[in-house]
Amino acid sequence: MAAYVYLIHMDQKMFRAQHYLGYTSLESVDQRLKRHLQNHGARMLAAANGKGITYRVVRVWKCDNWRDARALERKLKGRKNAAQLCPVCLGIAVERNLEVSLETAMAEGIPF
Numbered sequence: 001m002a003a004y005v006y007l008i009h010m011d012q013k014m015f016r017a018q019h020y021l022g023y024t025s026l027e028s029v030d031q032r033l034k035r036h037l038q039n040h041g042a043r044m045l046a047a048a049n050g051k052g053i054t055y056r057v058v059r060v061w062k063c064d065n066w067r068d069a070r071a072l073e074r075k076l077k078g079r080k081n082a083a084q085l086c087p088v089c090l091g092i093a094v095e096r097n098l099e100v101s102l103e104t105a106m107a108e109g110i111p112f
Contacts, residue, residue: 003024003063004028005022006057007060007082007086008020008055018083021073021076023063
């Protein structure tokens with residue numbers, strides 16, 4: 001079963017952070033975003049909701065299973081450079097189809 005790693009860009013900084021990286025294997029990324037908007041999940045996004053800070057998913061990586069997604073999420077978080085992964089911060093237009101397979105990302109040289 002496919003799983004996804006996703007990058008959320010907040011329109012304002014929360015403390016010093018402006019991004020959240022997460023993964024989901026139980027639902028679509030859109031469904032997971034709805035749960036974040038209902039304060040189910042990351043405390044940082046719940047705090048953003050409380051402060052009225054808007055956010056959106058700007059990048060998605062598709063993985064073969066939840067183990068691969070979790071490993072990629074840990075790898076990306078460990079790099080501590082979410083802004084370099086964020087198309088909004090890089091000035092790249094965000095398309096609705098955000099999903100990028102790992103194979104495509106590697107072939108096209110997309111940073112991850």
